[in-house]
Amino acid sequence: MYTLIQCMRWYGHKDEVTLQDIRQAGCTGVVSALHQYLPGEIWDYDTIIQYKAEIENHGLKWEVVESLPVHDHIKLGYEDRDDLIRKYILSMQNLAKAGIKVITYNFMPLLDWLRTDVDYQREDGSGILYFKKDEYAVFDLFILKRHDARDEYSTAEYERLKHFYEKLGQSEIDRIKNNFLLPLPGADEHFNMEDLRQKIEKYRKVTREKMKTNLVYFLKKICPVADESGIQLAVHPDDPPYSVFGLPRIIHTSADC
Incomplete structure (x- = not known):
């Protein structure tokens, strides 16, 4: 039991x-x-x-x-x-x-679990981990600029995400970027953009x-x-x-x- x-x-x-x-x-x-x-x-x-x-x-x-x-x-x-x-x-x-x-x-x-925000503030003031799919897509398409990423989105979806990205301030872009490059809690391993691109490339095939x-x-x-x-x-x-x-x-x- x-x-x-x-x-x-x-x-x-x-x-x-x-x-x-x-x-x-x-x-x-x-x-x-x-x-x-x-x-x-x-x-x-x-x-x-x-x-x-x-x-x-x-x-x-x-x-x-x-x-x-x-x-x-x-x-x-x-x-x-x-x-x-x-x-x-x-x-x-x-x-x-x-x-x-x-x-x-x-x-x-x-990568293990992913979050776009590691300190998202709820209405009651508590902080939580948060994943917003649009912010992930913006990172993939316009910040990381991953090879073949554009092929995974329809034209309408791509244009919507591009508009969303263009409305973001630099502090919001930096937050999204930094959160994807953070190590997992307790770990020390950090990625930079080129590291991430190269590691993703190993899995392409x-x-x-x-x-x-x-x-x-x-x-x-x-x-x-x-x-x-x-x-x-x-x-x-x-x-x-x-x-x-x-x-x-x-x-x-x-x-x-």
Whole structure:
């Protein structure tokens, strides 16, 4: 029987929300990760234990890992993927040895979840993460100027978006641009515009079918280890639930299950 455990995301020592805050809010668990490790690096057992102990010293339990990131070369099916999967499995086993048995991953190409505003103000004054599709399209078409982006929009839609872009002030353009280039919370990796263009280019010839094949290959390697170690794997669906920047996203509809 499964019971619900009240948890909150904690992004580590850089998080403005402290473990004390999480405990005071009534949570008993934490969803977190070792953000200092880059995709493809092995999560060291001793480091896991130290991080877990810090959480437990605040009266909480590290219930869920989100995320144990999957290297893009695994998603792309490059020749070094077997070695990268081997390292991924070692991280899984180290987590299981430390008693952490729920691991979240995603198979989103290049980028994880995207937001156009990381501090959108609601009517009540609270701040939230926000995604506005028109602002994404403006970034894609007129700021990033991605190759082939124009082909994804009808003439009427393109003209509407162009008009929307031309009405934006420079501060709004800078906000949209900067938010797309920000690292994920807890991470240090920043993109610049040219980095993003080059990384997107690597996926141009990768179809959704090829991505699915690469996902199945990955799962066939890690699922037996998860079963042996008592690990529950959870995949984060594509966020937003459709292709962005022409990238082949494969986990966002019921047909993808």
